[in-house]
Amino acid sequence: MKDLVIDSHQHFWNYNSEKHSWIDDEMAIIRKDFLPEDLKVVYQENKVDGCVAVQADQTLEETNFLIDLASQNNFIKGVVGWVDFRADDIEEVLKHYSQYNIVKGFRHIVQGELDHNFLLRPDFINGISKLEKHHFTYDILVFPHQLGAVLEFVKQFPNIKFVIDHIAKPYIKDGFYEGWAALMTEIGKCPNVYCKISGMITEADYKTWTYNQLEPYMQLVLNAFGSNKIMFGSDWPVCLVAGNYTRVKEIVTTFISKLSTQEQAAIMGNNAANFYNL
Template identity: 80%
Template sequence: MVIDSHQHFWNYEPVKHEWIDDEMAVIRRDFTPEDLQKVYSENDIDGCVVVQADQTLEETNFLIDLASKNNFIKGVVGWVDFRGDNIDDVLEHYSQFDVLKGFRHVVQGEADHNFLLRDNFLKGISKLEKYDFVYDILVFPHQLGTVLEFVKKFPNIKFVIDHIAKPYIKDGFYDGWAVLMAEIAKHPNVYCKISGMVTEADYKTWTPEQLEPYLQLVLDSFGTDRIMFGSDWPVCLVAGNYTEIKETITNFIAKLSLPEQSAIMGENAIKFYNL
């Protein structure tokens, strides 16, 4: 099975989605399961994991509802406030929904560089193990030192780094990102999504060759059993179409064995998210 491990849905609202700037105007509209189903049938995708794009419980409930009505949505990554005093009750409530696999916070948007290491956040994250939830880590490269300290604290929780930690490809930033990603990858409970790269490069002039060193570092560090294909649809549409995004990955991994390719294109996501 081919599983897209990372995509989003939204009913566009200018205030809620203010992060969609003028350069990204092409995605200032609604994106629904009907839209994605067409894309998937054209690109031979069997299912997906939908990830939160808004930090509210309403968003989590919205995605669970969409999954209940569309069986190609195999898993949901929602949002809860891990800093809340009632986090145990909240996680207990959400544990009744089999399709809800884990959670994410937009840590990249936090001014506090050590957000992940604050006591109240750590206390909340520690509860994930009890309910067998996983956690998506969304950060920029300058936050990777914190990520390393963070994942060390929870060897029994499964983590996945979204969008290879968004290296500044457009600016050619590589070495600092690479050193920390390789270090983080030494922790066997941490996976990595090969997704979201085209939007860190120049939207109009990126090439697969430009992405290759970043992909190679992630492949060498995490191995073929801990990386997973994700499209980041519809955000990816600001820099390319779905087919281009998918082919960038399938062409890169074509040198690997068929079982390794199958792992990256679907089986690792099935295993990580327990789909």
Template identity: 65%
Template sequence: MIIDSHQHFWKYEPTKHAWIDDEMSAIRKDFLPSQLQKVYQENGIDGCVAIQADQTINETDFLLELSNDFDFIKGIVGWVDLRNKNIDATLDTYSHHKNIKGFRHVVQGEADHNFLLRPNFLGGISSLEKYEYTYDILIFPHQLGATLEFVKKFPNQKFVIDHIAKPYIKDGFYDGWAILMKKLAKYENVFCKLSGMITEADYNNWTPKQIEPYINLVLESFGAERLIFGSDWPVCLVAGNYAKVKSLTTNFIAKLSADEQKKIMGTNAIKFYNL
């Protein structure tokens, strides 16, 4: 079974989706399950995990509703305000919905480089384990140092790093990112998504050869046991199409055993998110 561990849905609104800049104008429109279902049929994908793109409770409820209506959405990662002192009550309410597998905060958008280490945020993370919720870590490379200190504090919490921590592939930024990713990978509760890579490269001129050193580093560091395939659809459409995104990963891992390939393309996502 092939699972896409990372994709988004939205009804486009210019204010809400202001992060979609002029270079990304191709995705300034609605993206809903009926469209993705066709893409999955063309590319042999069996199911997905829908990830929040907006930081509101409404977003979580929107994704939850879609997952109830479309069976191929096997789980969702929503948003709640993990800094809220009443977070336990919110998590308890959502715990009755089996399709909610975890939560995410857009930490990459926080001006505070040490946002992950603030006491109120740490308090929210400490509540996730009780409900067996996962946490998706969305960061830029300059936040990797804080992320390392962050994951040390929660040895039993299931974490996954989105988009291999968004290295600046277009600028050839590698060594600083690689050193800290290797350190993060030493924590066995931390997984990593093979997703969002082509949009960190040059949208129009990227090649698999440019991206392979980054995939190789996370494969060596996390191993086939803790890597998870994700498309980042529809964001990926600004730099390619679904088939190109999928083949970037499948071509690279073709050298691995059949069992390792199955893990990366589906089994690990099922295990991590309890699908």
């Protein structure tokens, strides 16, 4: 059986200016609908076999929207939805979603929370503790200043599988590296924590980023997590503000070309399949 190329991170939406207010003027190019029929063409051009659709909106409607899209498009291999982990009925909500095999895990847009230690709040921790029972994963979306909390957070749940989205969004544009690198190295030592090599060009300068600028960040992630715990993700359509799908995929394939074919296959699909149980 051939190794599948799996995009571990992309989004769909019906554009709504209120709901998607985070799409600022600099990102105006993505102020429109992005749906499976659009992505299907992109995947055919770039030899990608399937994907994991990740929530972009913090509502249960969003989770249901992704489940619905997946039921109509078999290249969507898994869904990472949203639930309110702080809710009193979190146990029932997770039980409800556990009946859908396509739902692999959940995410909260922690990068948007003002509290640096949001992940460590007792009500949030309580909700996360319920994931293990249903074998759900959790995607960690944070900025570098929140990585200290991430380290404390993941250590509390050694049996839950976590993945850091977009290499924790280091400030590539400003050249910040050291603090991010030190914490990512520590987090990478946790056997249950993976990392997506995604979302890098949008953390660099949209117009002037170069491969050489991104390489040290990818190298640190490879060193910290190892080839068996990192996965390719495109962050389509957000990536379109700073490039195109082909370029995004090439960044990763170029970087991993020095590795063995087995390691390359792991990063381009097998790790995502294992992590999300696709």
